[in-house]
Amino acid sequence: MSIILLLNFRISKFYFAGPILIMFPLILFLIFLIFQIKKTGINDIDFDLSNIHDRIISSLIVTLWLLSSDIVLYIYGIDKELLHILYLLTLIILFATLITFFWKISFHAIMITTLFVITLIFYKEYSIVVALLIPIVWFSRLVLRKHNIYQLIGGSLLVLVLFAIFYNFGLIMIK
Numbered sequence: 001m002s003i004i005l006l007l008n009f010r011i012s013k014f015y016f017a018g019p020i021l022i023m024f025p026l027i028l029f030l031i032f033l034i035f036q037i038k039k040t041g042i043n044d045i046d047f048d049l050s051n052i053h054d055r056i057i058s059s060l061i062v063t064l065w066l067l068s069s070d071i072v073l074y075i076y077g078i079d080k081e082l083l084h085i086l087y088l089l090t091l092i093i094l095f096a097t098l099i100t101f102f103w104k105i106s107f108h109a110i111m112i113t114t115l116f117v118i119t120l121i122f123y124k125e126y127s128i129v130v131a132l133l134i135p136i137v138w139f140s141r142l143v144l145r146k147h148n149i150y151q152l153i154g155g156s157l158l159v160l161v162l163f164a165i166f167y168n169f170g171l172i173m174i175k
Helices: 002-011 017-040 052-076 080-100 107-122 124-143 149-168
Strands: none
Touching (some): 052 080, 080 149, 107 124, 107 149, 124 149
């Protein structure tokens, strides 16, 4: 009986494993956030992860989540261009995590610049609106004294360099 279930499980292209692989790291990340709230209290909605240890753990959990999602979606046979965008997102977070070992990089700048790049890829006509959000996010991070200008530039530059590499190799096309 267990062999039949195992074969059925393999033949079904991991339909049950897919959601589990995607949800497991997400659950780990939620547990981490709950731990952070209990540890520090809810005095900062920004989840100030100034401690390098906390930043690396949260980044590694997100990277694990993205990697497992990439694998599952590859198994499901998702469109190659969309899969390349997911690879780009995974590499952005992975490189940001590696940089965090040595230097604090702005994940807010990374996320808003990533949103700009994704908007540029799928909705080129609206990308200027998202581009206008980048200086707003930068300004807020500077005013709150969470980052300096170099950390913000580094976050945005990481995204733009990786996007340029993917674009130049023809892995991502702007529509």
